[in-house]
Amino acid sequence: SSWFSAEPEYAKWSDVELRTWLQDHNIKIPSSFDKPHLYGLVDANWHSPLVAYAEAGRQWSLDQFNRAQRAFEHIKDDTFDQWDESRLRVFLLEQGVVSPSGPREQLVLLARNKYRAYTDAAILYSSLASASASSAYAGAADAAHSASQCASQATHEVARAFDASKDYFYSTWDESQLRNWLEEHGVVEAKSASTKDELTRLANGYYRKVTSAVWESWSDSYIREWLTAHNLLKPTDTLSRSSLLGKMKKYHYNRVDSVWNTWSHSELKAWLVDHGLLKSDAEKNRDELVKMLEEHYLSAADSIWAAWTDSDIREWLSEHGYLENGNSVKSREDLVNLINSKYSDASAKASAYLVWPDARLRVYLRERGIGEDALPTTRPGLLQETRIRWVQTSTWTENIYTRLKEIVNSSVEAAEEKIARILEVLSGRSRYASDEVDDAREWGWGSHKADHAREKAQEAGQRASESIATSGCRVLHPLPVVNMVKAVVLGAAGGIGQPLSLLLKLNPDVTELGLFDIVNAPGVAADLSHIATPAKVEGFLNPDDGLQKVLTGADIVVIPAGIPRKPGTNAGIVRDLATGIATTAPKALVLVISNPVNSTVPIVAEVFKKHGVFDPKRIFGVTTLDVVRASTFTSEILGDRSLATSITVPVVGGHSGVTIVPLLSQSSHPLPPGFGGSDLEALVKRIQFGGDEVVKAKGTGSATLSMAYAGAEFANKVILALKGKKGIVAPTFVNLAADKAGGEALKKEIGTDIEYFSAPVELGPNGVEKIGGIGKITGAEKALIAAALPDLKVNIEKGVSFIEAPKL
Numbered sequence: 001s002s003w004f005s006a007e008p009e010y011a012k013w014s015d016v017e018l019r020t021w022l023q024d025h026n027i028k029i030p031s032s033f034d035k036p037h038l039y040g041l042v043d044a045n046w047h048s049p050l051v052a053y054a055e056a057g058r059q060w061s062l063d064q065f066n067r068a069q070r071a072f073e074h075i076k077d078d079t080f081d082q083w084d085e086s087r088l089r090v091f092l093l094e095q096g097v098v099s100p101s102g103p104r105e106q107l108v109l110l111a112r113n114k115y116r117a118y119t120d121a122a123i124l125y126s127s128l129a130s131a132s133a134s135s136a137y138a139g140a141a142d143a144a145h146s147a148s149q150c151a152s153q154a155t156h157e158v159a160r161a162f163d164a165s166k167d168y169f170y171s172t173w174d175e176s177q178l179r180n181w182l183e184e185h186g187v188v189e190a191k192s193a194s195t196k197d198e199l200t201r202l203a204n205g206y207y208r209k210v211t212s213a214v215w216e217s218w219s220d221s222y223i224r225e226w227l228t229a230h231n232l233l234k235p236t237d238t239l240s241r242s243s244l245l246g247k248m249k250k251y252h253y254n255r256v257d258s259v260w261n262t263w264s265h266s267e268l269k270a271w272l273v274d275h276g277l278l279k280s281d282a283e284k285n286r287d288e289l290v291k292m293l294e295e296h297y298l299s300a301a302d303s304i305w306a307a308w309t310d311s312d313i314r315e316w317l318s319e320h321g322y323l324e325n326g327n328s329v330k331s332r333e334d335l336v337n338l339i340n341s342k343y344s345d346a347s348a349k350a351s352a353y354l355v356w357p358d359a360r361l362r363v364y365l366r367e368r369g370i371g372e373d374a375l376p377t378t379r380p381g382l383l384q385e386t387r388i389r390w391v392q393t394s395t396w397t398e399n400i401y402t403r404l405k406e407i408v409n410s411s412v413e414a415a416e417e418k419i420a421r422i423l424e425v426l427s428g429r430s431r432y433a434s435d436e437v438d439d440a441r442e443w444g445w446g447s448h449k450a451d452h453a454r455e456k457a458q459e460a461g462q463r464a465s466e467s468i469a470t471s472g473c474r475v476l477h478p479l480p481v482v483n484m485v486k487a488v489v490l491g492a493a494g495g496i497g498q499p500l501s502l503l504l505k506l507n508p509d510v511t512e513l514g515l516f517d518i519v520n521a522p523g524v525a526a527d528l529s530h531i532a533t534p535a536k537v538e539g540f541l542n543p544d545d546g547l548q549k550v551l552t553g554a555d556i557v558v559i560p561a562g563i564p565r566k567p568g569t570n571a572g573i574v575r576d577l578a579t580g581i582a583t584t585a586p587k588a589l590v591l592v593i594s595n596p597v598n599s600t601v602p603i604v605a606e607v608f609k610k611h612g613v614f615d616p617k618r619i620f621g622v623t624t625l626d627v628v629r630a631s632t633f634t635s636e637i638l639g640d641r642s643l644a645t646s647i648t649v650p651v652v653g654g655h656s657g658v659t660i661v662p663l664l665s666q667s668s669h670p671l672p673p674g675f676g677g678s679d680l681e682a683l684v685k686r687i688q689f690g691g692d693e694v695v696k697a698k699g700t701g702s703a704t705l706s707m708a709y710a711g712a713e714f715a716n717k718v719i720l721a722l723k724g725k726k727g728i729v730a731p732t733f734v735n736l737a738a739d740k741a742g743g744e745a746l747k748k749e750i751g752t753d754i755e756y757f758s759a760p761v762e763l764g765p766n767g768v769e770k771i772g773g774i775g776k777i778t779g780a781e782k783a784l785i786a787a788a789l790p791d792l793k794v795n796i797e798k799g800v801s802f803i804e805a806p807k808l
């Protein structure tokens, strides 16, 4: 590509690279994102100021930053100009500049650079701190992002729009009530109107004529909703209609309204004459006057400076040396004239709110926590308060971020209320819709086509849903929320436990690794904790509630505790560990390795049922070793071990002897032509009894290293799914109720009613997403399944009855 190509650096990145960049910049990756989305996210954030801060901040450790914070506490950008050379030198030395040299100007420059880096880092750290302090709220933001939220919000808008098209108080009246009302109000045509539609139309028309404000014809409930939506009314407040109307009068505005919309013809004209834009005898109609106002309002000094109090202006003038003997300038007019002539960038101060109608300024202030009583009563007062709170931000996302921070740090105590307000901000673009709905309502009332209003409303709802969908995705960029994953290993000091813990420590998505065993766990943890990967490792033993401590906050729990080939002992161990999980981390995803898996998985389920926390989606029997063996042995048959990692063979049924059913006919890499008969039988047997091969070779114990590998393979998939990756499928032994439809279909395929079965399962953030079917298999494979079922049923029953009445 040419040097001048507009193609960005990241255009050719893989999704791993995109993901890494986003993680490095603390940009949350929404759970549903695939490569095009990741690309979009990188694209959207490439030039974001937060990313720049992150770059700057990365060069500072938190410690360094804290030290710097003290050093920079009283420093302003121009402080250095006032320092002498030796003071600058000392300061730079303290800031780690080893031999500060050069002329004083050079030193000032160096000091300034340090200061800039510090302020960038300060912004980063404060945003990180606020984000982590409010992770609950960030969680709400995340929820808002989810499609369902967007959808429900959109639905709400649509519902509101529909409501709005019929929500005038006489909408429920029958024909004679309408007729009476119209006649009482002297609408003569009522006499000749013959249908209810016509009468309604007349009522609408009449209403539009006599009411100046659109809301005067709204029902109480709709007014209440509008006020509540703008934080002007608590949902619990009960007010009379007249008080509600009073509030509307004070606060209702339309997004397109400007301050002059309510001015009379002569007021419009007077303003233009006062500002020397119109001769007092000029003849202009209202539209022409408004047009002139639109053009000139914001360049008029008094419009801009109305947002400044006298003392604000005085302060600015004296700070900039224009008011040495401040007392000589006394009048407001003098102050405004002076600042207007000195403030070169006045137009930059011309913010959008300067033209807002008073009602909108009031709403803005009320939304920012100003009480009804504290609201200024004059327009300059409203403008001045608004200016103080007006956040000028360069990007939309930054603006939303600022507003979110404001809410999170606000004094509103109830979390629900904060969350509600956050949701409002996130779906802020729905205001569009509200305004569209306003239009729609007016249309409906003013014209004959009530249906047209409905259509418009529907369109508005549609647009709302679209803008919510896009805003929902975009607003997440600046929230530096780190997706934490705590993985726990129970039985972490054992033959499987240790290497499995090692492999989990290597997974960069694991941020916390908790190890538990009845022996040695703290030692194993100390050892692993030196490995340079993100996970924080801690080990616990039984005393002092070690099990409870390790399980606190667990997202995923892997259980390789127990003794090889001692089913009875293992049943008790698994029962006790499951009890711990049920009481401390009932929402964790549980991966059972302890044998016999066909029975220990039902044991965990029964314990969870007893504690009322059973969710079949969250419990897995790890059968991955069978899958791994199937790949390896098949690659050997194919004569190419390098294929081993890419060969996949579904293995179904259970995890012991004949209950292990490899579906070799579905291998991603077909077996050699002519491979069958006793060769095939031997391969199947080797997969089914691979455990014996290892037990025999070792003399004592069973597979540990290959099991650790397999366990980590599966756990890593579960973690990826937990973090939102879609479409991950792995065979695992699950309760078939985890996916009713999938489970029932599977039972039909295997022709028997069974509670647990190992099948290819699609994983999701809540565990089992979908249970896959067996698919097309050979006669021989059908026979293998038939042979597996009786053993499997006995194993399952043993597990279930162990909890009901211990006898395993």
Ligand SMILES: NC(=O)c1ccc[n+]([C@@H]2O[C@H](COP(=O)([O-])OP(=O)(O)OC[C@H]3O[C@@H](n4cnc5c(N)ncnc54)[C@H](O)[C@@H]3O)[C@@H](O)[C@H]2O)c1
Pocket (backbone or CB within 6 Å): 490, 491, 492, 493, 494, 495, 496, 497, 516, 517, 518, 519, 560, 561, 562, 563, 564, 565, 566, 570, 573, 576, 577, 592, 593, 594, 595, 596, 597, 622, 623, 624, 625, 626, 655, 701, 702, 703, 704, 707
């Ligand atoms: N699912 C599979 O494919 C598969 C494969 C291999 C082994 N396994 C099974 O995994 C289990 C462990 O095998 P291993 O070779 O690691 O055994 P191991 O004896 O080497 O380790 C077991 C560990 O569990 C610990 N432990 C015992 N009771 C405990 C309790 N109540 N709480 C916490 N920890 C406890 C022990 O102290 C030990 O450190 C066995 O049941 C084995 O049959 C399953």
Ligand SMILES: O=C(O)C[C@H](O)C(=O)O
Pocket (backbone or CB within 6 Å): 564, 565, 595, 625, 690, 691, 692, 694, 695, 702, 703
């Ligand atoms: O066979 C065993 O006892 C351990 C394990 O289930 C295995 O498959 O290797």
